[in-house]
Amino acid sequence: MLLGVDRIATILRNAREKKSLSQRDLSAVSGVPQSHISKIEKGAVDLRLSSLVELARTLDLEVTLVPRSAVPAVQSIVRSTAQASDGKQTRLALKDLHRLEQTITRNSSVLPLTPKELAEVQQQLRLLSHFPLSEPDRKTIQSAYKTLQTHLSDHKNLNALRQAFAHLKDLRNRVAHRPSTVSGPQPVRPAYTLDEDDDDA
Amino acid sequence: MLLGVDRIATILRNAREKKSLSQRDLSAVSGVPQSHISKIEKGAVDLRLSSLVELARTLDLEVTLVPRSAVPAVQSIVRSTAQASDGKQTRLALKDLHRLEQTITRNSSVLPLTPKELAEVQQQLRLLSHFPLSEPDRKTIQSAYKTLQTHLSDHKNLNALRQAFAHLKDLRNRVAHRPSTVSGPQPVRPAYTLDEDDDDA
DNA sequence: GGTTATTATCTATAAAAGTAGATCGACACT
DNA sequence: AGTGTCGATCTACTTTTATAGATAATAACC
The missing domain is CATH 1.10.260.40 (lambda repressor-like DNA-binding domains)
Known part of the structure; x- marks a missing residue:
């Protein structure tokens, strides 16, 4: 070929x-x-x-023809766009994680969790904040947040809440074993910094 | 489609x-x-x-897939690569033209041309120097230069020399009618400046 | 007018993509 | 053990590309 x-x-x-x-x-x-x-x-x-x-x-890609002489520059642009996107998704994910953990901590007294379970969830969220995260990862975190909000407002659907926490555990397991270009958790921005410099075009 | x-x-x-x-x-x-x-x-x-x-x-192109978000940047790179290439070819073409005209002027007394024909060839070369020229254009100029050199060294092949001048005339006619993004001859670098800032990678 | 070059269109054939599923082995989960 | 998901492989059929030319329309040149 x-x-x-x-x-x-x-x-x-x-x-x-x-x-x-x-x-x-x-x-x-x-x-x-x-x-x-x-x-x-x-x-x-x-x-x-x-x-x-x-x-x-x-897949949000575009087929194009580029002059052979421009290929190195184009590859550099593509790489930096991917890195910018990865960085952006990770920063946004940190916000999602922060919001989720704050909501859990603020409502710990009314959540149907033993102290041990609560500590485990919080530990998982802290661990997640040390990994690069993707857009689909964020969706898992946002989904857990929504399920938590729903539970806090109607005190129903305990199974859904448990399932959401289980998905977070799955996510933590997956990202911990994700192949990476560097060994161990990658340095990302300090956990839970909040800034508004991101634009969604 | x-x-x-x-x-x-x-x-x-x-x-x-x-x-x-x-x-x-x-x-x-x-x-x-x-x-x-x-x-x-x-x-x-x-x-x-x-x-x-x-x-x-x-055609010296490469098929590639680029993220949709990177497309504007990639198009900009491609455009500037093309412009750089065009600019480079035009600058190199100016050198070719200069070399050709100097050789003609230096040997005008032994060329089989009437004064009117000589003036016409020189006029065509000066006119060409005001247009953006491409790599194939340069090949026509270089070919004429070679034919002229050959003639000057063996004083034969008058037909080939006349044909080479005819091709230059053709080239002048073509570039004068070439569609362009701006009206009229485009400003290019001053005619016959000589500098050695070009690299052929 | 005759000749040449370029691009478009045509015919016929062979090979392969694309489609619509079904099914399999491996793996994960309950 | 049973179930579900994933990616790979299979069968059968239709449609289209790619090839090899030939030819036509148009334009340019002599």
């Missing part, structure tokens, strides 16, 4: 995984059959340009 | 034209049949990724 075609397949798979989508998820969103996505990502088909454009669009 | 696929077709055609290649030329270099190149450039086929990679490679 041509050099370049393999790279495209790798970029597609990485982008899908970065969005925490399975092949079946991507199939549902893009309309391309899961079995075909599997072949595409393995480089087992020489896909059509329109199919590439469609999948790329679903 | 999907937005994006049309753009790719347009980029391919523009890149081919920028290199002064015909569809037959590109076919010979790339191995893709001319009739198929015609369909591709018209957007009449949904070509395979491997075919796109192959054509792009022949």
